[in-house]
Amino acid sequence: MEKDLHSPGACEQRRYDRVWQRVAPILEPYPGYQAMPPLADLPGQSTPSVPPASVPESQLPGAEMNPCCMGTEAAEMLEVLDGFIEEELTDRRYTMALVRQAPAWARPTLRDLAEAAGHRARRLMAVHYLITGECYQPSLNGQRICPSALCPALRERYHAEACDGLNYIRAAEGTVDPCLAELLRQMSRESYQNADSLLRLLERALRG
Numbered sequence: 001m002e003k004d005l006h007s008p009g010a011c012e013q014r015r016y017d018r019v020w021q022r023v024a025p026i027l028e029p030y031p032g033y034q035a036m037p038p039l040a041d042l043p044g045q046s047t048p049s050v051p052p053a054s055v056p057e058s059q060l061p062g063a064e065m066n067p068c069c070m071g072t073e074a075a076e077m078l079e080v081l082d083g084f085i086e087e088e089l090t091d092r093r094y095t096m097a098l099v100r101q102a103p104a105w106a107r108p109t110l111r112d113l114a115e116a117a118g119h120r121a122r123r124l125m126a127v128h129y130l131i132t133g134e135c136y137q138p139s140l141n142g143q144r145i146c147p148s149a150l151c152p153a154l155r156e157r158y159h160a161e162a163c164d165g166l167n168y169i170r171a172a173e174g175t176v177d178p179c180l181a182e183l184l185r186q187m188s189r190e191s192y193q194n195a196d197s198l199l200r201l202l203e204r205a206l207r208g
Helices: 008-023 078-101 107-132 150-173 178-207
Strands: none
Touching: 078 107, 078 150, 107 178, 150 178
16 A cells, blocks of 8 residues: 555646645546547557547638628729739730830830739739629630830820829729728829839930
8 A cells, every 4th residue: 555655646636636626626526537648659559640620611711701802891892903914904905015016125114014014904803703702704705906106105094194193093082991092092192103104215216
């Protein structure tokens, strides 16, 4: 008996009881204690893998019914956003067509402008998905674009970019969604910068 009282397991049991007396003195009996090593410590045993608990899709991060950004407030602007997507895609197609007939000195800038329009369209399509959970399907327009002479085409592109800048800032003022408003303000600044690039191209083109 004396040997049992001083065995490692018995000493561990008494320490375990004293801890529970301090933590929960009214708990009777104390939680059961088994002085057994974990399964991983037993010869020839390994800790079994526990599959992660299945979480309903509605409880996953980002699945809120009304998130603070790109939620119901942004959904009110969905038709406007879709219009911006089509406008940017059209700008890209027109500018790429202009690249093919522009002089060599103008082509790098025009290519950059076309790529910028495509990038804005992709960002807006990502916003569409954030709001709706559905991929936006652009309108397929196979109509051949034939830009006019360089100076008239640059003039037209300048006005298009400047109007885009104005329309983006108006849309930003028309939404209370903070993330969407900031994105639209950013796109407005980009459009005005593009208009300035077109103005510089036009200045050089007019010099001959």
